[in-house]
Amino acid sequence: MGYVRLRQLVIAAASLEVAETLANVLGLGEAFLDPGxxxxxxxxxxxxxGDQFLEVVVPTALTAPAGRFLARGGDGGYMAIFQTDDLAAARARADALKIRRVWNIDLPDISxxxxxxxxxxxAIVSIDEARPAASWRWGGPDWEKHAARGKLTGAVIHTADPEGMAARWGEALGITPKGGVIQLADATLEFRPGTEERxxxxxxxxxxxxxxxVRAARxxxxxxxxxxxIGGVGIVLVG
Known part of the structure; x- marks a missing residue:
């Protein structure tokens, strides 16, 4: 696999008010509403x-997977979406590891x-291959016009077994972790001890x-x- 980068992070919440708060505090632009x-x-x-994305999803039914997620632990980090230039290899690796692929799509511009x-x-891990690489269907048809300044530099995952979970995510992504840390092309995933796996x-x-x-305080x-x-997630502001 040539590279793996962090392209999108997702919060599942009970209300779209979380999206409004997130956008206000971070100074984000106009949102895309994806009918898909x-x-x-x-x-x-x-x-x-920048060329990355923050998403808030709200279930319309408690029986939806995100609804069950909220029922277990409330608002929180729900999905991490990674971009690769070789999804075929990632799929083959997941199958060999007996990691279930619960949803697959192949469109002209993204798989x-x-x-x-x-x-x-x-969390749900999604591995995506965009064509061309700079595009991103999930951001909407004109996301570049609405992009705020900034960047997603990493994420923190809590688990009772940080090194074990880092190894599992590393296997899925095709990256060997160092201790409880996975270094991506543009971000860092840190696996830390925690009583709740999230x-x-x-x-x-x-x-x-x-x-x-200041906006948060207001x-x-x-x-x-x-x-x-915000939305059960610690948003760490990095200068």
């Missing part, structure tokens, strides 16, 4: 940040596979951490060590 997520019993908002969270741990933090580089903190949110809780 209705297939999964969802409505959503997708925001471009993707969702890996079962029970087989990798903590995607718990998104690291987001923003143009002005102080301004983002919404009644506490910012501690440049981290603010």
């Amino acid at each position: 997520v209705a297939e999964f019993g969802l409505v959503n908002r997708v925001y471009a940040i 993707a596979s969702h890996l079962h969270p029970a087989d990798v741990g903590a 995607l718990v933090k998104f690291k987001v580089s923003v143009p002005d951490v102080g301004a983002a903190a 919404r009644g949110l506490d910012v501690v060590n440049d981290e603010v809780q």
Whole structure:
């Protein structure tokens, strides 16, 4: 596999108010509403940040997978979407590892596979191949016009077995972790000890951490060590 990069992080929430809060605090632009997520019993908002994306999904039925996720633990990190230039190899690797691919799609401009969270741990892992590589169908037809300044620099996953889960995600992504850390082309995944197995933090580089903190305070949110809780996720503001 030539490269693997972090392209999108997803929060599942009970209300779209979480999307509004996220956009306000981070200074995000206009959201894309993807009608395709209705297939999964969802409505959503997708925001471009640089050439990466933050998404909030809200289930329209409690029987939807995201509805069951919320019933287990409330709002929180739901999915991490990675981009590769060789999805065929990633699919073959998942099959060899007996990691279930619960959804697959092949379109002219993008192909993707969702890996079962029970087989990798903590969250749904999606591996996608966009054609051309700079494009991103899931961001909407004109996401470049609405992209905010910034970047997703990493994520933190809690688990009782950090090195074990890092190894499993590493196998799926085709990257050998060092301890509990997976270094991607453009971001870092950190697996840390925790009683709840979950995607718990998104690291987001923003143009002005102080301004983002002020916007969070205006919404009644506490910012501690440049981290603010939104939708059950610790948004770590990085300068």
